[in-house]
Amino acid sequence: MSVWYLDVTVRKHQGAEAARVVPCYVDLGVEASVLPSDVLAELGVVPDSTAAFRRLDGAKLKRRSGWAFLEVEGRSAYERVAFGEPDDIPLLAKSTLARLELFVDPLHRGIHPLKRN
Numbered sequence: 001m002s003v004w005y006l007d008v009t010v011r012k013h014q015g016a017e018a019a020r021v022v023p024c025y026v027d028l029g030v031e032a033s034v035l036p037s038d039v040l041a042e043l044g045v046v047p048d049s050t051a052a053f054r055r056l057d058g059a060k061l062k063r064r065s066g067w068a069f070l071e072v073e074g075r076s077a078y079e080r081v082a083f084g085e086p087d088d089i090p091l092l093a094k095s096t097l098a099r100l101e102l103f104v105d106p107l108h109r110g111i112h113p114l115k116r117n
Helices: 037-043 094-099
Strands: 005-011 020-027 033-036 049-054 060-072 075-084 091-093 102-105 110-113
Touching: 005 037, 020 033, 020 037, 033 037, 033 060, 037 060, 037 075, 049 075, 075 094, 091 094, 094 102
Parallel strands: 020 091, 033 075
Antiparallel strands: 005 020, 005 060, 033 091, 049 060, 060 075, 102 110
């Protein structure tokens, strides 16, 4: 099994000057991307709900969540993200990859942009 990580640039909204780069592991089993709550708070991202989900390892999590603008490898999208707690590893969910039009290619061991016809 391969492990991937991507550097994710996080902003409150598109065009915001303040940004932070967060290295995230790609977890195809997690239902929501998890970013450090201190980074999100520093950027002005405000939680507006609570999300319950399960990680690939089966652990059940309940975290505050809110919207952030994410940029990865030249692609960008607004995405609902979970506010990670100090012991949480920053994770990029499969749904986030899909919104960014990226996919994991296990055969060639990489993450690539989706090709449009």
